[in-house]
Each structure stands twice: as C-alpha cells, then as structure tokens.
Amino acid sequence: MTWTEMVETPCYVIDEKKLRENLELLKYVREKAGCKILLAQKAFSAYATYPLISQYLDGCTASGIFEARLGFEEFRKENHIFSPAYPEKDFDEIVKICDHILFNSPKQWAKFREKVRASERYIQAGIRVNPEYSEIETDIYNPCFTGSRLGTTLEQFKEDLLLVDGIDGLHFHTMCEQNSDVLSRTVPVFEEKFGFMFDRIKWVNFGGGHHITRKDYDVELLIDTVKKFREKYGLDVYLEPGEAVALNAGYLVTTVLETGKNGINVAITDASAACHMPDVLEMPYRPNIIGADFPEKKPFTYRLGGNTCLAGDIIGDYSFDEPLCEGKRLVFEDMAIYSMCKNNTFNGIPLPSIYLLKESGEAELLKKFGYDDFKSRL
Numbered sequence: 001m002t003w004t005e006m007v008e009t010p011c012y013v014i015d016e017k018k019l020r021e022n023l024e025l026l027k028y029v030r031e032k033a034g035c036k037i038l039l040a041q042k043a044f045s046a047y048a049t050y051p052l053i054s055q056y057l058d059g060c061t062a063s064g065i066f067e068a069r070l071g072f073e074e075f076r077k078e079n080h081i082f083s084p085a086y087p088e089k090d091f092d093e094i095v096k097i098c099d100h101i102l103f104n105s106p107k108q109w110a111k112f113r114e115k116v117r118a119s120e121r122y123i124q125a126g127i128r129v130n131p132e133y134s135e136i137e138t139d140i141y142n143p144c145f146t147g148s149r150l151g152t153t154l155e156q157f158k159e160d161l162l163l164v165d166g167i168d169g170l171h172f173h174t175m176c177e178q179n180s181d182v183l184s185r186t187v188p189v190f191e192e193k194f195g196f197m198f199d200r201i202k203w204v205n206f207g208g209g210h211h212i213t214r215k216d217y218d219v220e221l222l223i224d225t226v227k228k229f230r231e232k233y234g235l236d237v238y239l240e241p242g243e244a245v246a247l248n249a250g251y252l253v254t255t256v257l258e259t260g261k262n263g264i265n266v267a268i269t270d271a272s273a274a275c276h277m278p279d280v281l282e283m284p285y286r287p288n289i290i291g292a293d294f295p296e297k298k299p300f301t302y303r304l305g306g307n308t309c310l311a312g313d314i315i316g317d318y319s320f321d322e323p324l325c326e327g328k329r330l331v332f333e334d335m336a337i338y339s340m341c342k343n344n345t346f347n348g349i350p351l352p353s354i355y356l357l358k359e360s361g362e363a364e365l366l367k368k369f370g371y372d373d374f375k376s377r378l
Helices: 016-033 047-053 065-075 088-097 106-117 154-159 180-200 219-233 371-375
Strands: 011-015 036-040 059-062 078-083 100-103 124-128 169-171 203-205 236-239 250-261 265-269 300-305 314-320 329-333 353-357 363-367
Touching: 011 016, 016 036, 016 047, 016 219, 016 353, 036 078, 047 065, 047 353, 059 065, 065 078, 065 088, 088 106, 100 106, 106 124, 124 203, 154 180, 180 219, 219 236
Parallel strands: 011 353, 036 059, 036 236, 059 078, 078 100, 100 124, 124 169, 169 203, 203 236, 265 300
Antiparallel strands: 011 250, 250 265, 250 329, 300 314, 353 363
C-alpha cells in the first residue's frame, strides 16, 4: 500500500525530501551571495517543519501579530514583521518578540519610534518603499500598481524625510513568482530613487516573490545581482521568499465522491477549491494532478469540483487514462504553499488533515481537525 492510500482524505502532505532540496538550494544562495534569507510565513507556516527550515535559513518574517508570535515561539531565529499599519493594541507585544520591525511609511515609524527605542534590546527598524516599478501584470498581486497602499513613494518619502531619523534599513517588495532577471531590472530603479539614503542605513531587504527553487530560475544571476549591490554599497541584503521555500514540496490528496454528466463528465471530490485551495479561484491557476493531463489529451476528461454549494467551486478540467469512479484517489501537486495558511471552513466543510511525508517514506500525521475547529471560529 502506498502512502497515498494510507492517508485520510482530504489532506495536505508535506514532502520532507523536496522541502530539504529547496532549502539546500537556498543555502547555496545564502553562502554564494553573502545575503540572509528569511521564510515568509504568509506562504508557508507549517511550524512542524520549522526545526528543519531553521537549519538552513536566518529567520522568518511575519505579516501580522499571530505570525510574529509563531515565528518567535517556533522558529527561534531572526523574527521580522511588516504591516501596512500597526494596531496600537498589538504593538507592545510586537516590540517584545520581533528583532526587525518594518514600517509602511515614515509616519508609522514616527508614531511608534519611542516605543521601539525604549526597548531594552536594540530593534532594527526599516521603512518599506515603493519604487513605482513592477513587472507584475495582475493588480491584485502588484504592490506597485497605481494607488497602491503598500510602501512609500519617493515623492512622499522626501516630504516626510525629517521623520526617518534613526531607521536602520529600507525594504521593497515588487515581485510575484518571478525570475531573477526582474530583480536585476528592479534594483537599478531602487538605487536611482532611494540611493541617497544608502549612507544612512545598514541593510536593504529585497522582499519576496523570488521563485528561486523553480527549475528555470537563474540562480547565478540572483547571486550576481545581490553580490554586486552588497559590494557597491557595503550594505547587508535580505531576501524573504515564501513560495520558494516549499515550492513543489507538498500535495493535496482527495477522494472522488461521485461522478455524473451534464454535457461533460463531472466528478465531485472531498477537496474544495473554495475551502482548501483558494488560490485556484483567486489567482486563478490550475494545479497539476499526478497521472492526469489537460482536457482531451487522455481518453477520459472530467470537470473536477468541490463539495460546497458554491457554483464556481471548480478545480478545473483534466483528462485521465481510465474513467474516474467513486473512491478514486487524486493527488494535486504544489499544495504546500498558500493552502494550509489560507484555507477556510465555508459551508462547514472540515479542514484537511496535515501529514509529513518523511524521507523514510512514512506518512506521519501532524494534525487532524474537527468540529471544534469550525465552531471555535464563530
């Protein structure tokens, strides 16, 4: 019996071997480029794997108070946080648990500066800037689209220049699932607009969106870009990928519950796009299934849907070598990132269990969810 038959569905399965392979590549980048790399928890926050990830990376970064607490409690290395605006009720705790606090504007820094500098330990403070340059085509993922609330533009930065006294670094995040050639074109724009600050700071954070562990990614260009920047300005450089850490290192295993026909063959699964893989609808994108292909490429084509009442809970159209039947297991690939951390219990659909596929081949159950997890949120 294979591990896909042993697990209870629906479930996420984290592939320890593939996760380690990604981390080995990130370690190579760290060493060759002389930079620091952080895990962006917004993409992958399965903390049972933090003891492994922390062997390779310098720390993690958070987008909210609970991620910051998770990084502090479970990762136990550098703990960074960024928020478009910090709620005052959270900030005292943030000061206690975070090493680097990134502010969205000089005004946010000025508002909280006294609390940061009153800390008994020195906390690194940075400001996120918006270079107004991006090669992302979809606005929902583009931090630099017109009217963006993320980062401070050069015009606003200069207007508030008197407020930036005492900051330690600058941060920009302008990329999404992109190759290093995009970074190599972005850095000169950042230099041109904000280079006047480089003699006043200690580090720069190049943000996330670097698809470093993708097969066609130009790793050497990334290393060259980071090294040249470091050597030119004498500044430390951070990268904070999320997807690259766990890219292609996880699966979502589902069972076919029913098949039918409505002009086309339809199969209903116990995994839901709306609940368990929300990026399928939000981005949108079509995840691969092991052994399946695009429609009509194989003899039997089906439209796969989840078991919620949402008419658009459609995962996609796939073709198979044999007809699907009740009880058939299907394995979706690349389901570690933006899945466990974004899923929901719409319609009262249970959350998938989480397994770790160990390098030994054993599937270890990490977490199982039940009715109380649904009820406690309401």
